[in-house]
Amino acid sequence: MLSCGHVVCRVDDLQAGVRDFTDVGFTVEWGSDPRRASSAFIWFAQGPFIELLAPSPSFAILRWPMAALYGRAMGERIAHWRRPGEGWLDVALETDTTELASARAALRAAGVRVSKVVSGSRTRPDGERVRYQLLAPLSAGLPFVVSAYDPPQRPARVAHPNGAREIVAVHVAVSAADRRSYDALAGEDRWLHAEEAARSGVRGVRLGGLRDELDPTRLHGAVLTRAEGPA
DSSP states (O other), X not given: OOEEEEEEEEOSOHHHHHHHHHHTXXXXXXXXXXXXXXXXXXXXXXXXXXXXXXXXXXXXXXXXXXXXXXXXXHHHHHHHHTXXXXXXXXXXXXXXXXXXXXXXXXXXXXXXXXXXXXXXXXXXXXXXXXXXXXXXXXXXXXXXXXOOOBSOOOOSOOOOTTOOOEEEEEEEEEOGGGXXXXXXXXXXXXXXXXXXXXXXXXXXXXXEXXXXXXOGGGXXXXXXXXXXXXX
């Protein structure tokens, strides 16, 4: 079963992104050695987390090799991740297993065109090796799919000075052309709130527990607002 796992915010400079999100009251965890990292994470006690991503410059030459190895959908996703501009870039659906073969088979049976499964890994600042798998549907505006991390990565205790406790809702736009595939991917996911639009993608995230609205000039284009009631 797939459920919203995390939301990706693209930043041009990861060091600046981590500093700014920390300054507005989030506890941010580096994905790997800060000197070489391309990602950092804002965890919550439950539900989806936020990934800050500064795609490596090498992504610019990976589109066609990845398409050749894993299918056009993965090439298109790489190109999407390298698009210019900061802000919400993508949303990931997560399985509760560490492999995606069965999820891929189910999506293909539902008529969703997807890439082959890509195996990835990263090394945390403490030296622990983290493994995962991912796959992508053909439309880059649709959520991609990622396996559970091996080993699990959610911290045992999470506290943010700004009071944020959880992601209450992820608002996404879904085009008419993508609707059937979106429904097969996301179904009735409790966190994703879809609305019809000309182009698919993430529009905004609402957070439960925030004591005050966040300074938008420090959020690198991400729309993050307080949840004033039920999503």
